[in-house]
Amino acid sequence: MAIYVLLGPPGVGKGTLAEMLCERFGFMHVSTGDILREEVRRGTDLGLRVKGYMDSGGLVPDEVIGAIIAGRLAEDDVQRRGCLLDGFPRTLPQATLFDRLIHDGAPALDRVLLLQADEELLLKRLTARRVCARCRAVFNVLFTPPRQEGVCDRCGGPLEQRRDDTDATARERLRVYGAQTEPLVRFYDERKLVLRFDAARDKNELLRAVCQALSLS
Ligand code: AP5
Ligand code: MG
Numbered sequence: 001m002a003i004y005v006l007l008g009p010p011g012v013g014k015g016t017l018a019e020m021l022c023e024r025f026g027f028m029h030v031s032t033g034d035i036l037r038e039e040v041r042r043g044t045d046l047g048l049r050v051k052g053y054m055d056s057g058g059l060v061p062d063e064v065i066g067a068i069i070a071g072r073l074a075e076d077d078v079q080r081r082g083c084l085l086d087g088f089p090r091t092l093p094q095a096t097l098f099d100r101l102i103h104d105g106a107p108a109l110d111r112v113l114l115l116q117a118d119e120e121l122l123l124k125r126l127t128a129r130r131v132c133a134r135c136r137a138v139f140n141v142l143f144t145p146p147r148q149e150g151v152c153d154r155c156g157g158p159l160e161q162r163r164d165d166t167d168a169t170a171r172e173r174l175r176v177y178g179a180q181t182e183p184l185v186r187f188y189d190e191r192k193l194v195l196r197f198d199a200a201r202d203k204n205e206l207l208r209a210v211c212q213a214l215s216l217s
Helices: 014-025 032-042 045-056 062-073 076-081 092-103 119-127 167-181 183-189 203-213
Strands: 003-007 028-031 083-086 111-116 129-132 138-140 194-198
Touching (some): 003 014, 014 028, 014 083, 014 111, 014 138, 028 062, 028 076, 032 045, 032 062, 045 062, 045 167, 062 076, 092 183, 119 129, 119 167, 167 183, 183 194
Parallel strands (some): 003 083, 003 111, 028 083, 111 194
Antiparallel strands (some): 129 138
């Protein structure tokens, strides 16, 4: 049973790749961003607590994320099928916490997949992203537009923009990534766990490169 971390800046395509890998190989997709957005949408106490951080492009406190991840990694489906962690860990304290969880019986970390693309492309991808309000399918008005403008190809639901995908907030998220998350590359490089991928290419080509590097078929 495998566990992989997807590391890379906002907009690089972590969610898109995770969906494809999970569909093909049956891993669970554990996206802290998706979990938090769902809490915000439902207006839970947790959602109310984290909304301000997310809207401003900052990070949610480590202890909040730690509780979410500890619970999720202990669940049956993750234990059985393995998972792709998308958006966690994102700070050095989160990486240390993750080590402790692994020690306490969570599945061991196999590989860190680092996705890379230049900032200009990331900003384009982020500001052009649209998400279905109903089924959460992801589109991009520049790169993968829906057949009918504003309408989801999959379920016919309305497409909306994520609140943090404005130009100003996207730039702040990229800055925060550089300051708080990029140090993790070195942390995992020292353990020889990092595989690097050029993510500025077609998503199917990227998928092929990742499958080859991980010997998945
Ligand atoms: P999160 O949801 O994790 O956002 P992110 O890391 O900023 O990444 P994105 O989801 O924006 O981008 P992505 O890499 O998934 O790209 P995607 O595949 O969608 O976090 C949001 C917030 O939650 C954070 O700011 C923070 O506040 C909080 N948070 C979450 N986790 C946290 C943690 N651990 N600690 C603290 N706070 C946390 O693709 C982007 C667009 O490009 C899409 O339109 C897609 O269609 C398109 N696209 C993708 N791949 C390609 C391709 N190959 N070719 C062309 N277009 C492509
Ligand atoms: Mg994402």
